[in-house]
Amino acid sequence: xxxxxxxxxxxxxxxxxxxxxxxxxxxxxxxxxxxxxxxxxxxxxxxxxxxxxxxxxxxxxxxxxxxxxxxxxxxxxxxxxxxxxxxxxxxxxxxxxxxxxxxxxxxxxxxxxxxxxxxxxxxxxxxxxxxxxxxxxxxxxxxxxxxxxxxxxxxxxxxxxxxxxxxxxxxxxxxxxxxxxxxxxxxxxxxxxxxxxxxxxxxxxxxxxxxxxxxxxxxxxxxxxxxxxxxxxxxxxxxxxxxxxxxxxxxxxxxxxxxxxxxxxxxxxxxxxxxxxxxxxxxxxxxxxxxxxxxxxxxxxxxxxxxxxxxxxxxxxxxxxxxxxxxxxxxxxxxxxxxxxxxxxxxxxxxxxxxxxxxxxxxxxxxxxxxxxxxxxxxxxxxxxxxxxxxxxxxxxxxxxxxxxxxxxxxxxxxxxx
Numbered sequence: 001x002x003x004x005x006x007x008x009x010x011x012x013x014x015x016x017x018x019x020x021x022x023x024x025x026x027x028x029x030x031x032x033x034x035x036x037x038x039x040x041x042x043x044x045x046x047x048x049x050x051x052x053x054x055x056x057x058x059x060x061x062x063x064x065x066x067x068x069x070x071x072x073x074x075x076x077x078x079x080x081x082x083x084x085x086x087x088x089x090x091x092x093x094x095x096x097x098x099x100x101x102x103x104x105x106x107x108x109x110x111x112x113x114x115x116x117x118x119x120x121x122x123x124x125x126x127x128x129x130x131x132x133x134x135x136x137x138x139x140x141x142x143x144x145x146x147x148x149x150x151x152x153x154x155x156x157x158x159x160x161x162x163x164x165x166x167x168x169x170x171x172x173x174x175x176x177x178x179x180x181x182x183x184x185x186x187x188x189x190x191x192x193x194x195x196x197x198x199x200x201x202x203x204x205x206x207x208x209x210x211x212x213x214x215x216x217x218x219x220x221x222x223x224x225x226x227x228x229x230x231x232x233x234x235x236x237x238x239x240x241x242x243x244x245x246x247x248x249x250x251x252x253x254x255x256x257x258x259x260x261x262x263x264x265x266x267x268x269x270x271x272x273x274x275x276x277x278x279x280x281x282x283x284x285x286x287x288x289x290x291x292x293x294x295x296x297x298x299x300x301x302x303x304x305x306x307x308x309x310x311x312x313x314x315x316x317x318x319x320x321x322x323x324x325x326x327x328x329x330x331x332x333x334x335x336x337x338x339x340x341x342x343x344x345x346x347x348x349x350x351x352x353x354x355x356x357x358x359x360x361x362x363x364x365x366x367x368x369x370x371x372x373x374x375x376x377x378x379x380x381x382x383x384x385x386x387x388x389x390x391x392x393x394x395x396x397x398x399x400x401x402x403x404x405x406x407x408x409x410x411x412x413x414x415x416x417x418x
Contacts, residue, residue: 007263007413012255012406013341019255020399023247026054027239028390030154036235037156039072039275040129043235047154048132048272051246055270058253060136068133068285071126075278076230078114078122082107083226086182090220093185093213096200097192104186116321118279118356131155133286134272138253142264147299148412149269150249150405151283151358151369153276156238159231160384168379172353178226181219188213237389240375240382244398245304246272248405255406266413271301273358280320283358287365294367298418300330301367302408303359306383307374308393310344310400316371318349319360326359329417331370337411338404345404351377374401 012019034050035043052063085107089100113121137147163171192209203210249270255261256268273282283303307313315335317326331347338345350356350371359371374397375383382388412418 009406009410013403016399016403019251020395027243031237031390038235039155039278040070040131044155045132048134052134055136058257060138063136066133067130069128070131070275070281071123074123074126078110082110097189098198100189131274137269141262145265147267149301151271151303152245153242153273155274157277159234161231164385167381178222239390241306244307248304280361283361301362301369303357303371305357305373307401308397310397313374314346314348320356321352324360326370327368333417334408337407341403341407343400343404
């Protein structure tokens with residue numbers, strides 16, 4: 001009877017703090033040497049080139065830098081169109097409310113299409129830049145029977161000033177009040193059309209509907225404030241979001257090299273996808289460029305994003321505001337591996353208004369993928385602000401995620417979930 005030797009990567013789990021420190025040191029180096037990494041920037045490209053060289057040194061024979069076109073400011077472009085439409089609708093409400101209804105409806109449609117589903121509706125209207133992806137694969141020593149790929153995005157976003165000043169409660173409260181105000185005037189406009197008809201009118205200020213409209217003007221300052229939701233003059237460091245995600249797979253490869261481990265039948269890859277912060281543009285471009293590839297053997301893709309406190313580590317089963325269903329086997333494997341490694345981990349999802357991680361782009365492109373996140377969806381003050389810096393990372397959280405990732409590789413190499 002032949003006995004198959006099981007892969008044992010327990011030493012990597014035991015050394016999780018060592019590799020967490022390696023990640024922190026490397027992330028610090030990237031931030032200090034590559035410059036600001038907003039989508040489509042030179043800094044984003046430099047970070048891709050640097051990490052690509054690191055991946056070559058760690059045994060990836062096939063490392064490719066691929067470019068694609070993006071419109072960086074289009075993703076948040078809905079803000080300016082939507083708020084302008086709503087403010088015009090409020091002005092029209094007092095004279096011709098029938099005009100207000102389509103204006104507000106059009107504003108909400110832009111939010112749904114551009115942010116809710118991450119479509120490129122407004123991209124043609126904005127200036128283009130070139131963004132980059134990196135694909136690196138470490139071959140196995142024998143016949144390839146399976147492949148696991150770890151993903152992170154090297155780009156960093158522009159600062160959200162309200163979140164920096166007031167924290168997540170203030171940021172989310174501001175947005176909710178502004179959206180609530182738009183809904184308020186949409187309802188009032190429908191009532192006004194029913195009461196006053198479709199034509200122009202000039203009702204008395206004492207009319208209850210007009211009084212309600214005047215009261216609703218309290219929402220206007222919050223709506224105007226949304227114009228300043230993003231500060232394009234300040235690019236955050238993006239240490240947590242998302243160099244932690246980039247280096248999770250790189251650190252696994254470093255562990256394999258340090259220990260001289262050559263997997264016989266499992267390829268290990270790293271994909272770095274730029275421009276995630278503007279609507280998953282990198283993962284979508286990668287899925288399109290590699291359409292039909294990586295189908296020869298079972299291939300799992302893990303998209304890591306914002307790995308911080310251990311208590312928030314989560315294997316995500318749905319993504320993109322809850323609209324995209326991730327691969328259950330991929331998500332289950334990470335969750336089960338975390339349990340085996342003694343790492344706290346939850347099953348969860350990226351909820352409505354929670355945005356997305358690159359797993360959604362891969363999944364929509366037909367690949368088997370799931371996201372792994374380590375952040376509080378009730379936004380922390382460091383999220384998308386200058387506080388997301390190299391001196392504000394969580395070593396314990398990074399170490400635990402690394403341990404769970406190593407265990408995931410071990411279980412996958414031993415045939416789990418295929």
